Amino acid sequence: MHYLDHAATTPVRPEVVEVYAEELAGEGNPSSLHGAGRSARRRLEEAREEIAAALGAEPAEVLFTSGGTEADNLAVKGAVYAHPSPRPRLLVSAVEHHAVLDAAAWLGEQGLADVAFLPVTGEGTLDLDAARELLAQGEAPALVSVMWANNETGVVQPVEDVVALAGGAPVHSDAVQAVAHLPVDFGASGLAAMSLTGHKLGGPVGTGALLARRDLALAPVHHGGGQERGVRSGTLDVAGARALARAVTLAVADREAENARLAALRDRLVAGALAAVDGLHLTGEHAPRLPHVAHFTVEGADADSLLFGLDTAGIAASAGSACQAGVQEPSFVLVAMGYPAGLARSALRFSLGRTTTEADVDAALAVLPDVVARSRAANATRAR
Template sequence: MPVYLDHAATTPLSAPALAALTTELSRSGNPSSLHGSGRRARRVVEDSRETLATAAGAHPSEIIFTSGGTEADNLAVKGLYWARRAADPRRRRILCSTIEHPAVQDTVEWLARHEDAVVTWLPVDADGIVSLNALQSELDDDPSSIALITVMWANNEVGTVQPIRLITAAAAAHGIPVHSDAVQAFGSLPVSFAESGLATMAVSAHKIGGPVGVGALCVGRAVKLTPVQHGGGQEQDIRSGTLDAAGISAFAAAASDVTGNLPEESDRIATLRDRLISVVEAAVPDAVLRGHRTQRLPGNAHFTFPGCEGDSLLFLLDLAGVESSTGSACTAGVPRPSHVLLAMGLSEAEARGAQRFSLGHTSSAADVDALGAALPEAYQRARQAGMASHASSIQTAGTGFRL
């Protein structure tokens, strides 16, 4: 069995989620149907809504089920922008952090290209924390033109946790809604939608031990959203589409399980993370931990390894039986430096050496030890490959060919 250190991408199904999923998959019934099977499926959905609301610190009426975090982010950002713009055409500005997940970043950029939005990118410091001074400056400048603010609760790559309550408090002074992608935070940190001051908050099942293909958007009861898709009017006419009772049931079971044991499990995983950081720093002294050292997700350890490509290191670790991630986007098969690391001030060369190790509910000390055993040789080989590639590029310079 490989050592799995990519829980930030997706984490294995928890036992409660698997039990709920298999039970519901054996049954039939559309939650929108009026007959007995439909009413039974509807009860499963509504019971799950209450369970998830309790886990997320929300009211059941604030839970809108979606197909995952990406859809929830799209619904929040587009829905808030369109609703706020319809109420006042001056509201064209979107304040967005420079380290957002593509589900938010690409949505904001789409609104700029197609819906006349004006985007202000909020900078971050070297640890990946959003500048509150920059945010306040934008709020003081022209608050009546701001449609919304969007800042993720915790970064998916470097694990840095944002001061969400300070952000929402600053925005509330001007009546501006704030959305947060809490996909990485929910199930790893104490998250309360009611206490956050957020207008909307996205969460996802497969990051917490639930199945892929189901998520939710928490929407404040006073918040107006323009729907992104239309159809049967499900989910308060905010998100039409037949509800996945089995997936929703498994999501709720996973959420109840993970939040019910959150303090103890977070401490266990954070202890493993700290051990992993020590192991990596001992194995490769040149490796640099990225993200805030303490204000970070309990299961996240993100490093840059100088002199090598992150993809090379990933594949060499994979050959050694350790599964990790570069944490960076890949466009058309061409590796690109992480926009998160670039926003934090790293050079492209530094950013290309990224590697993310993320822990979860199945992680153990043996996994960390396996990484420590595999990393030195994998790093040396990746570094040699990186140097060879660089030398080849120099030798072919001026020949008219580029590697």
């Protein structure tokens, strides 16, 4: 199998496995006062400090979570719950991960927030003029949420411009796809909150963090022992925290060299695919994009048959978010970008990572024309 779905999940790095296994064999609840508990607490706080150092944050701003989805929910719901208005404004981009979009929609449905969705351009970047107009309407929002880089298309958003437009209103960014591939500095960004997860950068599933400034008002989404500044209760996962810290540190240290390698592989894949298949279109071609993602639409094909054909040929790819896999609907990201429904059903994403080689790219290019031809034929048969 040639694995080209790193934007869904990356393999855990051996160095991370080592520290994770070491801690799993240990003992002590970090909230306990005895020696084993104090020792566990020390290791936990060292992990917190390590993440803060790698991402330009203060240790107290690092709140451990079970992953990006929980971090997004804590930021979006926590900011709304903590706001003094009974129905504060909440602005989120139309192409957010469902962890943000669905949380915002639920708050709106429950009458807890007045939700507005910020539109994007045909290239997938935020429409800053429209955002400026929406921000100027009514009271300052409880939160503005705009992801750092899109998980489907790989398009990078102008986070600093969003912070400037917000005019002091708190801005949250889902940086799940960005941390391993972009120069992320939380302190310099002006953000009030930022989400990350371990399994996109060589860490284990079930690890993540919300970076939140101390002056950001957050209410807990669930209640319990009052850990993590009182907003994220639950026995702290020392093994997960240490694994996440090691994965973040390694990803940041390797980022520049690895980005150059991945961008070269991605460009080779893009050029080869466009040359080999007519009616193949690169998404966000003129927008800033992550170095490891190549996202296409394929005229006359559909995502399911494309992915099945690739999988049969030994290529692991995706249509977009793994969280929406199997859902027979057009990509909501592409629809938000103005794509017609039929083309939005033909999305194909290749995403590269630390283990990707030239042989993986060659294998994908070798089978892609036949896979597309079969998908188009099947699509034409169904249409009769």
